[in-house]
Amino acid sequence: MNERTNTVNNGVNVEALLDAREALTEAPEAGKFKWRATCTWLNGTHVSSSVEQFYGLGEEQSHRKKFTFDSDHPEIFASEDNGATPIEFVLVGLAGCLTAGIASVAQNREIQLNSVKATLEAGMDIAGILGIDSNVRNGFDGVKVHFEIDADASREDIEALVAQSQKRSAVYDIITNPTNAVVTVN
Amino acid sequence: MNERTNTVNNGVNVEALLDAREALTEAPEAGKFKWRATCTWLNGTHVSSSVEQFYGLGEEQSHRKKFTFDSDHPEIFASEDNGATPIEFVLVGLAGCLTAGIASVAQNREIQLNSVKATLEAGMDIAGILGIDSNVRNGFDGVKVHFEIDADASREDIEALVAQSQKRSAVYDIITNPTNAVVTVN
Numbered sequence: 001m002n003e004r005t006n007t008v009n010n011g012v013n014v015e016a017l018l019d020a021r022e023a024l025t026e027a028p029e030a031g032k033f034k035w036r037a038t039c040t041w042l043n044g045t046h047v048s049s050s051v052e053q054f055y056g057l058g059e060e061q062s063h064r065k066k067f068t069f070d071s072d073h074p075e076i077f078a079s080e081d082n083g084a085t086p087i088e089f090v091l092v093g094l095a096g097c098l099t100a101g102i103a104s105v106a107q108n109r110e111i112q113l114n115s116v117k118a119t120l121e122a123g124m125d126i127a128g129i130l131g132i133d134s135n136v137r138n139g140f141d142g143v144k145v146h147f148e149i150d151a152d153a154s155r156e157d158i159e160a161l162v163a164q165s166q167k168r169s170a171v172y173d174i175i176t177n178p179t180n181a182v183v184t185v186n
Numbered sequence: 187m188n189e190r191t192n193t194v195n196n197g198v199n200v201e202a203l204l205d206a207r208e209a210l211t212e213a214p215e216a217g218k219f220k221w222r223a224t225c226t227w228l229n230g231t232h233v234s235s236s237v238e239q240f241y242g243l244g245e246e247q248s249h250r251k252k253f254t255f256d257s258d259h260p261e262i263f264a265s266e267d268n269g270a271t272p273i274e275f276v277l278v279g280l281a282g283c284l285t286a287g288i289a290s291v292a293q294n295r296e297i298q299l300n301s302v303k304a305t306l307e308a309g310m311d312i313a314g315i316l317g318i319d320s321n322v323r324n325g326f327d328g329v330k331v332h333f334e335i336d337a338d339a340s341r342e343d344i345e346a347l348v349a350q351s352q353k354r355s356a357v358y359d360i361i362t363n364p365t366n367a368v369v370t371v372n
Contacts, residue, residue, distance in 0.1 A: 011230030016264030021316045028319075031312045035274055035326075039281035041302035044197030047285045051274040054260075056312070061262060067270040069255070071282030074240075076247060078202030084253040086286065087356045088221055088237040089279030095225035096257030096272035098369065099233045116227035126217045126242070129354050130207045133214075139359030140221075143367040155372075162371045168315050170273045173325030175365050181329040181358060183284065185348045186341075 012107040030057045045073040046082045087140070091120045093171045098145060101165030111157060114150040143175060198293040216243045231259040232268045273326070277306045279357045284331060287351030297343060300336040329361060 024031045033056035039049040052066040070083030084092070095118050106113050122143040128136040149158050166172050210217040219242035225235040238252040256269030270278070281304050292299050308329040314322040335344050352358050 011232070013230075013264035017316070020263070021318055024313060024316060025318050028311075028313060031316070031318070033310045033312055035271065035277060035308045035310060037274060037277035037281050037306045039278075039285055039304040039306070041285050041289060041299065043289075044199075045286035045289060046197070047282050049278040049281045051270045051278065054271075054274075057262060061260065063260060063270070064267045067274075069270075069278050069282075071278065071286070073286060074247065074249060076243060077206070078199035081250045083282075084237045084249070084255075085221065085240075086279040086282035087360070088223060088240075088253075089275045089282065090357060090360055091221060091223035092225075092235040092237065092255050092257065093272045093275030093279070094367075095223050095235045096233050096255075096269075096275065099225050099227050100231035100257070100259060100272065103227060103229075103231060113227065118223075118225040120223045120225070122221045124219045124221060124356065125214075126219055127210060127214060128359075129356055130203070130210060130217070131354060132207055132211050132217070137359055137363070138354055138356045139363065140356075140365050143365060145367065145369045147369070147371040149371055159371055162369060166369055168317060168324055170310065170315055170324045170326075171276060172367060172369075173314075173323055174273070174276055175360060176367050177323065177325065178364055179326050179329060179361050181280075181331065181362050183331045183333070183348060183352055183358075185333040185335055185345055 008107065008110045008112045010103045010107045010113050012104045014104065014107045017104065018108075032056070045077070045079045047071055087122070087124065090171075090175070091122060091143070094143065094145065094169075094175060095120055097169045097171035098147075098162075098165050101169050102147070102149070102161050105161050105164045105168075106151065109157070109161070111161065112152040114152070115148075116150075117148045118145055120145050140175075194293065194296045194298045196289045196293045196299050198290045200290065200293045203290065204294075218242070231263070231265045233257055273308075273310065276357075276361070277308060277329070280329065280331065280355075280361060281306055283355045283357035284333075284348075284351050287355050288333070288335070288347050291347050291350045291354075292337065295343070295347070297347065298338040300338070301334075302336075303334045304331055306331050326361075
């Protein structure tokens with residue numbers, strides 16, 4: 001690995017992440033996180049969800065502030081469109097995860113990023129959620145993510161950044177692989 | 187089915203949804219949607235993502251306004267915590283989808299909801315994303331959703347509402363089943 005020259009600055013503290021990796025290798029329990037959200041129904045398909053507390057590094061943690069999000073269905077579904085559609089939040093999560101990953105990997109590989117833009121598109125046949133055809137799934141039938149990256153690197157190195165980000169992306173993993181989800185009620 | 191008395195009002199226009207189901211059964215192409223997001227890298231792990239346009243009912247559609255979300259990593263990951271963590275957006279989407287579904291199903295079954303609250307928790311071992319242990323997945327190792335529902339209905343009917351919402355939830359499907367995702371770069 002090259003000696004770190006500190007001339008590349010993507011705003012990611014890679015040294016801290018490498019230190020964390022070393023620390024967690026010694027103390028694996030600290031790597032066990034719990035992410036949380038709460039949700040309150042407002043009216044119709046309009047709900048308000050918040051994230052603030054989470055658990056990790058062996059103790060309760062908190063964001064600097066509570067982040068609150070309204071979600072709703074659009075007007076063409078006879079709703080009031082008071083927020084993004086729940087399914088769009090999944091795309092927002094995927095975009096954020098892959099893009100943050102690209103910045104982190106670029107920093108580690110000493111590649112200066114100048115700009116990164118992503119466009120995401122996910123197909124969905126609503127015959128599933130409306131119960132018209134039980135052979136049609138409720139969720140996305142596929143997701144396409146396209147990056148436009150301007151970086152001080154070869155095309156090959158930029159492609160490798162994206163590939164590595166995918167390989168370590170939590171949200172990409174959640175979308176492309178099954179996860180057990182248990183739903184209970186009072 | 188009971189005659190609709192219009193005394194139950196959860197704010198969901200079920201008649202419109204039933205009409206849509208009938209219309210889409212005749213014209214299945216109209217049910218093919220494309221959901222979209224765009225994302226711009228700001229600095230470090232901080233990105234800004236937006237949703238506004240989507241495609242459905244055979245034409246381009248738009249939300250009433252653009253919804254924009256900052257995502258970032260928390261300070262304990264040596265980031266600036268300028269927004270929710272990407273993975274938390276997945277929980278926000280799941281909460282919104284299941285809760286909107288409960289309201290819709292309750293309306294269709296003529297059950298008055300008084301309040302619905304959900305708490306969500308998802309485990310994740312960051313040994314995955316940090317590349318410490320290749321046997322640890324990057325994403326959630328499981329998701330728990332707990333609803334507290336106050337409704338004018340028996341416990342059994344409330345449980346059936348939740349079960350039906352899960353059965354028709356797009357985001358629940360995305361989390362619990364694999365979806366193909368293709369990532370490309372300029």
